Each structure stands twice: as structure tokens, then as C-alpha cells.
Amino acid sequence: MKQSVPSLDWLQDVRVFRVNRLDAHSDHRYYRSMAAAVADAPMDMRHSLNGSWQFSYAPNAASRVQSFFQVDYNCSSWEYIQVPGHIQMQGWGHPQYVNTMYPWDGVEALRPPQISQEHNPVGSYVKNFQLPDTMKGQPVYISFQGVESAFYIWLNGEFVGYSEDSFTPAEFDLTPYIREGENKLAVEVYQRSTGSWLEDQDFWRLSGIFRDVYLYTVPKIHVWDLRVKADLDDAYVEGLLEIDLMLRDDHADTARAKLELKDAEGKAILTETGVFRNGKLSFNLAAGNVQPWSAEHPYLYTACISIYDENEELVEAIVQKTGFRRFEMKDKLMCLNGKRIVFKGVNRHEFNCRTGRAITKQDMLWDIQTLKRSNINAVRTSHYPNQTLWYELCDEYGVYVIDEMNLETHGSWQKMGAVEPSWNIPGNDMQWQDIVLDRAISMVERDKNHPSILIWSCGNESYAGQVILNVADYFRETDPGRLVHYEGVFHNRDYDATSDMESRMYAKPADIEAYLNSEPAKPYISCEYMHAMGNSVGGLHKYTELENKYPMYQGGFIWDYIDQAIIKKDRNGREFLAYGGDFQDRPTDYSFCGDGLVFADRQVSPKMQEVKFLYQNIKLEPTRSHIKVINENLFVNTDQYVLEYRLYHEGTEIGKGIKDVAVEAQSESIIPIELPDVTGQSGEFCIEASLVLRDAAVWADAGFETAFGQSTFVLQASVQNEQPAGEVNVVEGDVNIGVTGKGFSVIFSKQVGSLVSLKYHGREMIALPPVPLFWRATTDNDKGTVMGYTAGAWYASSLARKCVSTVLEQEKSSATVAFDYRFSISSEVTVRIAYTVYADGTIRVQTHYKGAAGLPNLPILAVSFKMSADYNQSEWYAMGPEENYSDRSHGARLGMFSRQVDQLPTPYLVPQESGNRTGVRRVNVTDVNGFGLSIKADPHAPVECNLSPYTAFELEHADHAYELPDVHYTVVTVAGKQMGVGGDDSWGAPVHEEYQIPADQEISFEFVIASAGK
Structure with missing residues (x-):
């Protein structure tokens, strides 16, 4: 039944969510000739209305221009807005970021389906267009691919229709209203509607016409x-x-x-x-x-x-x-073409740091190529249907999809982490059934023909109830060739039948194993896991190791793919990536939008290094005589790749080879290799194997590495402790101890309690003295475990210490100065740092920590000092090339790499600990001419190292990168141990025990400082 008189009451009437809107249908393309169809040409029966539209903004309905849709209303003085695009991203109002709570929480006392009368921005759009010649005398329709969150449409002064649901197409028949010549299209978009109660996703709250708009006609038989x-x-x-x-x-x-x-x-x-x-x-x-x-x-x-x-x-x-x-589900396993599948997945928002959710084809191409290059085989469309092009790309490139309907009511049942469903929707309230089911129908009817979609999802974090169970039954009845997913039944098992698989969020590995060992009825996936906020994704291997241990463990989807941060300018006009609260948006959840494997400007973060390795379908295990190739693919052999292998000595390549490999899916093979004979040589050797594309693929060039494996071995005992020949000269003064030799001088201060000067060839290396360090700049995950509260005493201990003794020991060819430190955290905690200076100017630094019971775990145990910022180059023989940590080092490889020091810290949304490398055998910190310091460690006992323009404390107290000070130093931190970064979640999950540092132990580590260059 058509309606011609619009009403604002529809905005909060749960029964009215579509008026005169056409039924959903498939998204197929059609043409006048088969030649055009086969060529995938632009559809000549479509006419785009994208571009500049006249626009008027109002903060609420009462202040809007009410008669703007009338033919004789003059909009010539209006401003212009780009379609597709969000209103708030183009200068009107402001974006607001909230996670679980509704954006009006604490501002107005609302309960569903009420909406605010005062705070409901309205965008009035006008587009004047000429009816294309190809559409004259033909039926004419209009398609809005995405409008947030509700809108009314008029053509030539006549009301056409109304629609809610931001993320599926809304189409209307314009034929009764269209004119030859110029037509006036008017659209009134409301940010909040009944649908807003169903769209409480973890994202920026925006509005407007943010996807394509086009006219279309159809042939006489269509x-x-x-x-x-x-x-x-x-x-x-x-x-x-x-x-x-x-x-x-x-x-x-x-x-x-x-x-x-x-x-x-x-x-x-x-x-x-x-x-x-x-x-x-x-x-x-x-x-x-x-x-x-x-x-x-x-x-x-x-x-x-x-x-x-x-x-x-x-x-x-x-x-x-x-x-x-x-x-299909087969023997309690999800199977594709008869084989058990493992989802190596990620959740993905549609996002661009300049345009919000109005993303382009170029954005999508970059995304899908990045997924394929990173061995990610699956995507969950969190938490709404995506643009049609995304599914076409997943079909073509090969990505499994959980297609998720536009439903999330998080704030209605979970408050500050507590499950409290006293007024949750939709629940069992059947007045919400039609509006919820409409969203499911719109998704299925449009997307049903895409082979990449394996699973329909009933939405996200909306608790459970009969309404959602009915949606699941609709999916099964309409499309029995796919399975149905819904995680929310975890909170109410009365509706367990909603989901075909057990799906949980942020379950710990031990909890997953407990489920899998309980003789479960359903296979398991983590629809969200490994919360990738800031410096995270530590311990990912604990999840991927379950893949071959439990057949009913069928993978998971990391949260999430891309940071949702928006480009903004600071007070000095410089662009930065802004998060919640930076737009004076309140309430807000601040930086919780920064949890992607990819930064908002589409730069891949170091976290992806770990994901790519642990998501490999093909494993390589090299030895000195052969490489074991384990092909865990389900269907394809390895003949599309070339096996390359190399032998390194102390980071320098000394041999290489290449092999063709043809290992069938689900099998393994031993590939003999030939490498130079290194018998009788000494030092550390490394064998690295790589699988690279033989030919170019749509997602990468020929030669792109998709998998690697590495092994190391050391021949002959370490020579680290051999003492250089020569003599040193020691001068012990009242305050200082000087040690000199050919080309170097060292000063130790009893008063300062540290090494205060190190000169090679007359050039000073030390800007500020080495000190014990127990604190790292808290990561987002550290803040989630309130480390600042539980372990803050280590922060104080890093800033204030008492040197209780200075001990000098002399030998002919060396001198050792040791400093003993005490700390207010406990009278039992001691640190000794002993510097042994040799005749060639090298300094062996030995650190010994003795702890005490009853203290919080250590964030880090390190020695840190400052050099001049002139020493701004680095060259590493360590695990790399990207940052890595004790619980995030599987994807790193031992090798040589170099970076400028200012490129070593990772630009996380909030400044925090970053840039660490484990397995450090050697790192040179030099100026542009190659002169500076070399820090070395025994390969049997490597250290961790961090080079940064900033101290841990400067990072700790900056909420944005622009708050960091101007660069004056290169801060060198050499750690015996640093705790892992964690990642099971970011709101309380601790770093796994084996990657923590108990305070009640004795820890020793050492490294050597030497001159680099001349």
C-alpha cells in the first residue's frame, strides 16, 4: 500500500521502517547486449547521481527547512556537499565515537524506540538533474546504496518514500513523478531513528548519503x-x-x-x-x-x-x-567441498581516515590485496553488509566471508562490561520482529549469489531471544546452502539453536580448550579474538596452535582490520590521526577505535608480520641438508610457488639456491638442498627458506613471498669472553674514575652513580648516563590491566634510585667499575651494573637484578641511556625487520636490517611502548657518516633493544604524537627481558604467564659496547 503523506512519527515508530520502498533483490548487472555484458562495461541503464548536491544542515527537526522539497523552493543560496559522503566528515556537526554505549547515554533519558527531538541532526539534500535520453518513456527507479540512518525522499515536490537500515540498498519507483527535462530530487536524512537502536556498532556515529546513488531503468522484459x-x-x-x-x-x-x-x-x-x-x-x-x-x-x-x-x-x-x-556441516565439522576448513580471518569495518565509511574502489582493492598478501583467508563484515563490490572482490580474489546483517544493540544489555539485559532489544519483544527481519531479508536477497559468502550472521552483540532465533530460521529456510552464525547465545543458552557453530568473543586459549575437550555438539570459531588495539597481538600462536590439535577448532577472526581514526589538524595546522574525544564528542570511548592490524591511513602495522606468519597455509622447516615443506592447503599444491633458500653467516649471505616444489595439498615432502660446507668455521649461521610466487597474481607480483621458515646453528663456542690485548690507564679521583686507552676515554662518576662519559676518537657518545629501567610506556593492553596502578612503583623506581656503592677493580688490560643500586619499592631489591673496560675500548656491561617476593611483576629489566640525536641511524643483526616482542616474535626473522631511528617507533594512535627487537646480536647506532656505538650480545644469550627519539616517560605522558617533545636525543634501551604485549583482549586480559617477569627472581644479562666506524 502506497503512502503519500510523510510523518516524523515514523522516526520512532518501530512498525514503520519502509514506506513505498521496493522489495530487495539480487545485485546482478544487466545490459542491452551480451557483448557489453561479457565486457563488464558500465551499465548504460544506470545514471549516477554522485557528485555535488545542494545541502542544508540543521541540528534537529524543528530547525530544519521544512518546505525545501517543494518545486518552487529556491535552494540557490545553500552550500554544497559531496555524495557519497558523511555530513560530519564535510564540516557540519561533528563525528562521535562510542563503543558499546548509545551515543545519547547520560545526555537524554531515552528508551527504545524513543529518539531525541533536540539532538537529531538533519541533512536536507537537493539534486537537480536532467532525465537521461535513454530513460525517457521508460520506467525509472532510484537506488540509494547506503544512507545513515533514516531518510525521506521527494521528487518534483511529490513524496516518494521513506527508509531505514543504513547498510543495505533502498530503492524507489520514480516513474509516477519523473519529468522530461529537469527534475528536483529532495532527500531529508536523519541521523537518529528507530534504526539507531539497532545500529549500536563499535564505530564513529555519522550520518548522510555515504554510498552511491543512481537512477536506473529496465528493459520491457526484465x-x-x-x-x-x-x-x-x-x-x-x-x-x-x-x-x-x-x-x-x-x-x-x-x-x-x-x-x-x-x-x-x-x-x-x-x-x-x-x-x-x-x-x-x-x-x-x-x-x-x-x-x-x-x-x-x-x-x-x-x-x-x-x-x-x-x-x-x-x-x-x-x-x-x-x-x-x-x-556444509559434516560430522560436526564445517566443511568446504568435503574438507574441514580453518578460518584465518579478520573483522573488517569499511573505513577511510578522510571519508569515514564512504570508501572507494581503490580502498577496497588495497584492502583485499593486503588480506591476500597477509595469508588472511576470511573476513567477517563487522557488523553490517558491505558494498556489493567487496563481495565481488572476495569472489574473484578468494576470501571466505561471514556476511553480517546490520544489527547491534550492545548498549541495551551490556553496561560497563556487565551483562544486564533488563531492557534489551530485540529480545523476545515481537514488535521488533519485522524491522529486524527486514534487515536480514535485504542482505540475503542482495548478496545471495556470491560464492565467497559461506555464512550468514544474525548480527553482533545483541544478546539473544526469539526475534533473532526467528532470523536464523529465516536464513536456513531461504538459503539452506549456507550456515548461520550468532555469538550472542553465549549469554543465554535458551536460544542456542540460533547458531550452527559455537562462536565466542575473546575467549582465552584455555577456555577454548576446555570447550573442545567437553565433547561439544558444535564446532568452534572465535568470531572476535586477538584484540589488536595499539601494540598488541601477543600470544596469537596460542590460538593458531589449536588448529591441528583439535579438529573442531575451526579458526577465528582477529579484531580488527583497520584503525578507525580520522584525519584532523592540531592547533598548529598539522594533520594527525584523531580518535574519540578529539572532536569534543561526548560521551565517547576515546582511543578504543584504534585496534586495527592496519593503520587508518592504510599503512600496514608491525602486528601484521606475526599474523602473516602464523596464518601461513604452508610451513617450511629448513635444516642444513633439506627443507621440509608441509602443505596445509585443502585443495592446491605448491607448484604455483618457487622455493628459495639462503645460508647466512652473522647476517651475511654466503650461499643460496632455488627449487621447484610440487607438494600436494594436505601432505608434506622433504626437499634436499645444497649449501656451502661451513665445517671448521665459527660463528652463527642461519638457513632461511621462502616460498615466492612463480607468476604474478591479481594480488601480488611474481617473486612475492607468501611463506618462510628459518633455523639457526652456531659452530664453535662463543668468543665473547676473550680479553683484548693491551693496557688501560686508570685514574681514580675523589669524584670520578677515568679509564683511558688508545683512541678512547671513559669517565665513571661516584657522585652520579653511573657511566657519564664515553668518547671514541674524541667524540662523546653519552648524552645522559645509563640507569636501570623497570618501566615501559604502557601499551593499550597494559592500561586495560591497570598496570599503572598495580605496578606503578616500578615507574618510580626507574626515576629515582640510590647508588649505595661504587667498586673499582683493576687489571693490567682491563678495569671494572660496578655500581650497586637500591630502590624504595623494597629494601631487598638490588641492581648491580658492572662496566668492564678493555684495552681496545670495548666495554662489557653486566647487569644483575635480585628481586623480592610480594612485588608486582616487572614490565622490563633494562639499562637505558641517551645519545645525541645526531646518532640517528641504526643497523641491526636481530629479529626483524618489524618490531617484535617475547610473545610476538614468531613472524620475525633473524637478519640484517637498517632504519633511521625516528622510523623505529611505531605510530600507534596513542603513543606507547613500541619499536622493540628481540634476539639482538648486534645493533649499531651511528650518525649519517657511520660513526657511533655498536652494541653486541652473545647469540646464545641475545638481548632485546629499543632505539627511540623518546624516553618511556615522555611516551607515557603523551596522548597524541603531537604532544611529544622535539627530538634532542636517541634513547638506547638494552633489556635483558621485557614482558610480552598480550592481546587476548584490551580490558583486563593479562599477558600470558610465560611472557611475564616475576619480581622475586635473580636475572642477569650482559652486552658489549664498542665503537662503530672511525
């Missing part, structure tokens, strides 16, 4: 809806093709269709014709032997469908890509 199901037989060999066509007009019984199914090379493998009856036609065909679709081998066929009228004239040509695959 396939309005297309359903393609490309299944496999029980042997997963023969293709079974079902295609259902539904015409716009069900009386078009004189039409017929011709179907050609073509393979990837364009060869037709079957042809069939059929006649429509009551506007419908179905094909049910055997396709013979086919190449199944999978993320490993995303083979797509093309269904070419030609529609003919009663005169046998072609009136419409459709090309729909499809992939033959079967996804």
Missing part, C-alpha cells in the same frame, strides 16, 4: 531477481547448477531465456533454454566435472543469460559470475 546456486555433488566433483529467474512483471509469459555457462577461459560448457511461466523460470542442470571454488583456487564460471521477447529479439543480457562449491 529479470528483477536472479538466484544462482552452484553446488557440487556428494563426491565434490560434478557441478549442480540451479538458476531461478523472476521477472518484474509476472504476466510476461511470452519471454524465454537462453543460458550459457562458460568457464574462466570463455568456453561454453553447457547451454539450455527455457520459457517463463507466471514470470518465473528455473534451470536445474548438471554441469559435469567442474573446478570447485575456494579461497585457495577461486575459480569462477560465468552464467550468461539472454532474455528474448515474443519476437525473438534480445531485450536483456545478464552475466553473473559464480563458483561451484559446497559448504
Whole structure:
């Protein structure tokens, strides 16, 4: 029933969420000729309305321009806004970031479905357009691909319709209102509506027309809806093709269709014709032997469908890509084409740091190529349907998808982490059934033909209840070829039937194992795990190690892919990445939007180094005689790769080779290799194996490395303790102890209690003296465990210490000065740092810590000092190339790499500990001419090291990068141990015990300082 009189009451009427909106249908493309269809040309029956629209902003409905839609209303004085785009990203109002709470919490006392009358921004849009010649005399429709969160539409002064649901298309028939010549399209967008109660996702609260808008027409006989199901037989060999066509007009019984199914090379493998009856036609065909679709081998066929009228004239040509695959629950396992699948996934928001959720094709191409390059095989569309192009790319590139409907009511049942569903929606309140189900229908009908979509999701974090269970049943009834996901039943097992798999968020590895050992009825996935906020993703290996230990563990989806940070300018006009609160948005959840593997400006973070390695489908285990290749792929062998291997001595390549490999899926093979004979040599050797693409793929160039493995061995005992020949000269004064030799001088201060000067060839290396360090700048995860509260005494101990003794020991060729320190944290805690100066100017630094019981664990045990910022170059022989930590080092490799010091810290959204390297054998800190210090450690006892322009304390007290001081120093921190970074979650999960540093132990470490360069 059509309605012609709009009402603002609809905005908070749960029963009204669509008025005159067309039913959802498939997103297929159609053309006037098959040649254009096959060429995937722009659709000439579409006309884009993207671009500049006239615009007026109002903070609420009462202050809006009410009659703007009328034909004679003059909008010439209005400003302009870009469509697609968010209102708040273009200068009106401000973006607001909140996570679980509703954005009006504490501002107004609202309960669903109420909305604010005072705080509800309105965007009034006007677009004047000429009706294209190709649409004259034809039916004309309009499609809004995404409008947040509710809108009214008028054409030429006539009310057309109303819609809610920000993330699926809203389409209307304009035919009764369209004119030849100029037309006035008017759209009134409200930020808040009933739908806002269902869109409480962890993201920026924005509004506006943020996806494409276009007009379209259709031929006289038009396939309005297309359903393609490309299944496999029980042997997963023969293709079974079902295609259902539904015409716009069900009386078009004189039409017929011709179907050609073509393979990837364009060869037709079957042809069939059929006649429509009551506007419908179905094909049910055997396709013979086919190449199944999978993320490993995303083979797509093309269904070419030609529609003919009663005169046998072609009136419409459709090309729909499809992939033959079967996804099913089999023996309590999720199986693709008969094989147990493991999701190596990530959650992904649509986001761009300059345009918000109005993302481009270029953004999506960058994203999908990054996923493939990082061995990520699955995406959950958190927490709403994405643009159609994303699913097409997942089909083509090979990425498994959990397609999630636009539903999250987090703030209605969880308050400050506590489950409190006293007024949660939708729950069992059946007045919400239609509006919720509408969102499910809109998603399924548009997305149903994409082979990449394996699972439908009933939304995110909306507790449980009959309404959502009914949605799950709808999915199963409508599309039995996919499974259904919903995590919220974890909180109410009365509705356990909602989800086909056990899905949990941020469960610890031990909790997952407990479930898997309980003879469960359902397989397990973590729909969210490894909260990647700031410096995180420590302990990821504890999850991936479950993949081969428990068949019913079928992977998970890291939270999340990209930081949601927005470009803003500081007071000095410099751009920075801003987070919640930076726009005076209150309430807010501040920097909690910064939890991506990729930074908001689409720079890959160091966390991805670990993900890429642990998500490898192919494992490489090199030895001195062979490389074991373990192919954990389900369907493809390794012949698309080349195996490269290299032998390094102390970081320098001394041999290499290349091999063709053909290891079948789900098998392993030993590949013999030939390397130079190093018998009789001394030092550390490293064998590295890599699999690289033989030929270019759509996501990477030839030679791109997809997997690597490494092993090390040391020949002959370490010579670190051999004493250099020569003599040193020692001068013990009342305050200072001087040690000199050829080309160097060292001064130790009894008064300061440290090494205060080190000169090589007359140049000073020490700007501020070395001191014991127990504190690191807290990471987001550290803040989540309130480390500043529980372990803050170590912060104080790092700033204030008491040197209780200075001991000098002399030998002919060396001198040792040792300083003993005490700390207020406990009278039992002691640190001794002993400096042994040798005749060649090298200094052995030995640190011994003796702890005490009852103290909080140590964040770090290190020696830290400052050099001049002129020493701004670094060269490493360590684990790298990106930062790594004790619990995030699987993806690092031992090797040589170099960086400028200011490039070593990682630009996390909030400044924090970053830039660490483990396994440090050697690091040179030099000026641009190569002169400076070399820090060395025994390969049997490597250290950790951090070089930064900033101290831990400067980082600790900065909330944004622009708050950090100007650079004056290079801060050198050499650690015997640093705790891991953790990542099970960011609101209380501790670093795993084996990566912590108990305070009640004795710890010793040592390193050597030497001159670098001349």
C-alpha cells in the first residue's frame, strides 16, 4: 500500500521502517547486449547521481527547512556537499565515537524506540538533474546504496518514500513523478531513528548519503531477481547448477531465456533454454566435472543469460559470475567441498581516515590485496553488509566471508562490561520482529549469489531471544546452502539453536580448550579474538596452535582490520590521526577505535608480520641438508610457488639456491638442498627458506613471498669472553674514575652513580648516563590491566634510585667499575651494573637484578641511556625487520636490517611502548657518516633493544604524537627481558604467564659496547 503523506512519527515508530520502498533483490548487472555484458562495461541503464548536491544542515527537526522539497523552493543560496559522503566528515556537526554505549547515554533519558527531538541532526539534500535520453518513456527507479540512518525522499515536490537500515540498498519507483527535462530530487536524512537502536556498532556515529546513488531503468522484459546456486555433488566433483529467474512483471509469459555457462577461459560448457511461466523460470542442470571454488583456487564460471521477447529479439543480457562449491556441516565439522576448513580471518569495518565509511574502489582493492598478501583467508563484515563490490572482490580474489546483517544493540544489555539485559532489544519483544527481519531479508536477497559468502550472521552483540532465533530460521529456510552464525547465545543458552557453530568473543586459549575437550555438539570459531588495539597481538600462536590439535577448532577472526581514526589538524595546522574525544564528542570511548592490524591511513602495522606468519597455509622447516615443506592447503599444491633458500653467516649471505616444489595439498615432502660446507668455521649461521610466487597474481607480483621458515646453528663456542690485548690507564679521583686507552676515554662518576662519559676518537657518545629501567610506556593492553596502578612503583623506581656503592677493580688490560643500586619499592631489591673496560675500548656491561617476593611483576629489566640525536641511524643483526616482542616474535626473522631511528617507533594512535627487537646480536647506532656505538650480545644469550627519539616517560605522558617533545636525543634501551604485549583482549586480559617477569627472581644479562666506524 502506497503512502503519500510523510510523518516524523515514523522516526520512532518501530512498525514503520519502509514506506513505498521496493522489495530487495539480487545485485546482478544487466545490459542491452551480451557483448557489453561479457565486457563488464558500465551499465548504460544506470545514471549516477554522485557528485555535488545542494545541502542544508540543521541540528534537529524543528530547525530544519521544512518546505525545501517543494518545486518552487529556491535552494540557490545553500552550500554544497559531496555524495557519497558523511555530513560530519564535510564540516557540519561533528563525528562521535562510542563503543558499546548509545551515543545519547547520560545526555537524554531515552528508551527504545524513543529518539531525541533536540539532538537529531538533519541533512536536507537537493539534486537537480536532467532525465537521461535513454530513460525517457521508460520506467525509472532510484537506488540509494547506503544512507545513515533514516531518510525521506521527494521528487518534483511529490513524496516518494521513506527508509531505514543504513547498510543495505533502498530503492524507489520514480516513474509516477519523473519529468522530461529537469527534475528536483529532495532527500531529508536523519541521523537518529528507530534504526539507531539497532545500529549500536563499535564505530564513529555519522550520518548522510555515504554510498552511491543512481537512477536506473529496465528493459520491457526484465529479470528483477536472479538466484544462482552452484553446488557440487556428494563426491565434490560434478557441478549442480540451479538458476531461478523472476521477472518484474509476472504476466510476461511470452519471454524465454537462453543460458550459457562458460568457464574462466570463455568456453561454453553447457547451454539450455527455457520459457517463463507466471514470470518465473528455473534451470536445474548438471554441469559435469567442474573446478570447485575456494579461497585457495577461486575459480569462477560465468552464467550468461539472454532474455528474448515474443519476437525473438534480445531485450536483456545478464552475466553473473559464480563458483561451484559446497559448504556444509559434516560430522560436526564445517566443511568446504568435503574438507574441514580453518578460518584465518579478520573483522573488517569499511573505513577511510578522510571519508569515514564512504570508501572507494581503490580502498577496497588495497584492502583485499593486503588480506591476500597477509595469508588472511576470511573476513567477517563487522557488523553490517558491505558494498556489493567487496563481495565481488572476495569472489574473484578468494576470501571466505561471514556476511553480517546490520544489527547491534550492545548498549541495551551490556553496561560497563556487565551483562544486564533488563531492557534489551530485540529480545523476545515481537514488535521488533519485522524491522529486524527486514534487515536480514535485504542482505540475503542482495548478496545471495556470491560464492565467497559461506555464512550468514544474525548480527553482533545483541544478546539473544526469539526475534533473532526467528532470523536464523529465516536464513536456513531461504538459503539452506549456507550456515548461520550468532555469538550472542553465549549469554543465554535458551536460544542456542540460533547458531550452527559455537562462536565466542575473546575467549582465552584455555577456555577454548576446555570447550573442545567437553565433547561439544558444535564446532568452534572465535568470531572476535586477538584484540589488536595499539601494540598488541601477543600470544596469537596460542590460538593458531589449536588448529591441528583439535579438529573442531575451526579458526577465528582477529579484531580488527583497520584503525578507525580520522584525519584532523592540531592547533598548529598539522594533520594527525584523531580518535574519540578529539572532536569534543561526548560521551565517547576515546582511543578504543584504534585496534586495527592496519593503520587508518592504510599503512600496514608491525602486528601484521606475526599474523602473516602464523596464518601461513604452508610451513617450511629448513635444516642444513633439506627443507621440509608441509602443505596445509585443502585443495592446491605448491607448484604455483618457487622455493628459495639462503645460508647466512652473522647476517651475511654466503650461499643460496632455488627449487621447484610440487607438494600436494594436505601432505608434506622433504626437499634436499645444497649449501656451502661451513665445517671448521665459527660463528652463527642461519638457513632461511621462502616460498615466492612463480607468476604474478591479481594480488601480488611474481617473486612475492607468501611463506618462510628459518633455523639457526652456531659452530664453535662463543668468543665473547676473550680479553683484548693491551693496557688501560686508570685514574681514580675523589669524584670520578677515568679509564683511558688508545683512541678512547671513559669517565665513571661516584657522585652520579653511573657511566657519564664515553668518547671514541674524541667524540662523546653519552648524552645522559645509563640507569636501570623497570618501566615501559604502557601499551593499550597494559592500561586495560591497570598496570599503572598495580605496578606503578616500578615507574618510580626507574626515576629515582640510590647508588649505595661504587667498586673499582683493576687489571693490567682491563678495569671494572660496578655500581650497586637500591630502590624504595623494597629494601631487598638490588641492581648491580658492572662496566668492564678493555684495552681496545670495548666495554662489557653486566647487569644483575635480585628481586623480592610480594612485588608486582616487572614490565622490563633494562639499562637505558641517551645519545645525541645526531646518532640517528641504526643497523641491526636481530629479529626483524618489524618490531617484535617475547610473545610476538614468531613472524620475525633473524637478519640484517637498517632504519633511521625516528622510523623505529611505531605510530600507534596513542603513543606507547613500541619499536622493540628481540634476539639482538648486534645493533649499531651511528650518525649519517657511520660513526657511533655498536652494541653486541652473545647469540646464545641475545638481548632485546629499543632505539627511540623518546624516553618511556615522555611516551607515557603523551596522548597524541603531537604532544611529544622535539627530538634532542636517541634513547638506547638494552633489556635483558621485557614482558610480552598480550592481546587476548584490551580490558583486563593479562599477558600470558610465560611472557611475564616475576619480581622475586635473580636475572642477569650482559652486552658489549664498542665503537662503530672511525
